[in-house]
Amino acid sequence: LEVMLDNAPAYVEDNTPGTLTAPTVTQYLARFYFAHNDLVLGAGEELVLFGGYNLAGNYLFQVLLLEDNGASKIKLVAFGNAGVQVSSMDHEVVLPDGWRALEVEWKAATGVGSRDGFMNLKVDGVAAVGLQNLTGLNNDTHVLHSVRLGVLNGGALPASSGNVKFDAFVSYRDGDGGILDKNCSGNAVQLEHITFLPGSKTCVATSSLNTGALLTVDGGADVTMISPAVNLQPGFSIPSGATFRTISPVTP
16 A cells, blocks of 8 residues: 555545454554655654544544654554543654554553553564553543554645555454565565565575665665575665675576
């Protein structure tokens, strides 16, 4: 899903939680992939990219993207009983360029005054810590009815421009969304829309490996490309702390 920033909201909606009545949805986990390389946010503007709603259409939680001193950051917002808002402002999670796996878990409090509701975040499988998450929520009256993914506040971002991309959305009542390991081997392999995370990865192609759009290598990644021909496109770069090697097999 690719969404352009325009003068109106643009999103996909999942009403599945609202059809589950036994029991109602008071705990929810979603994972999706998100790339914001082509997005420019205006000063002070925040993009609402994911949100959960009750039956009346009121927000129960939000995931927002903002810019802070040149860094893109993810902020969590949750709403308690009577619409009281709690956020992770000043404790956001930095979101690097490239495809990123975002996992969001939300839970309503278990009873009146229990204040054990929460909203947690993982980026690329790494859990946010401390005040980057939201805990102690007083939201026991909340039941999830629907979620939306996209540019939820389009029209409210006049100084922002560009587009954002989403992929591989899944949701659960509980558990872990996990990260997909995209295959990078085959015959003539086009490497694009992939982020190599820290750790070792080997890609093998029988004829050629070619870099393309939205190929990102994180610091700490150790990537090996094995192919008779490895073609690196202009603009492709390797950050400090990463290793990227190419091996051309010798034909007997």
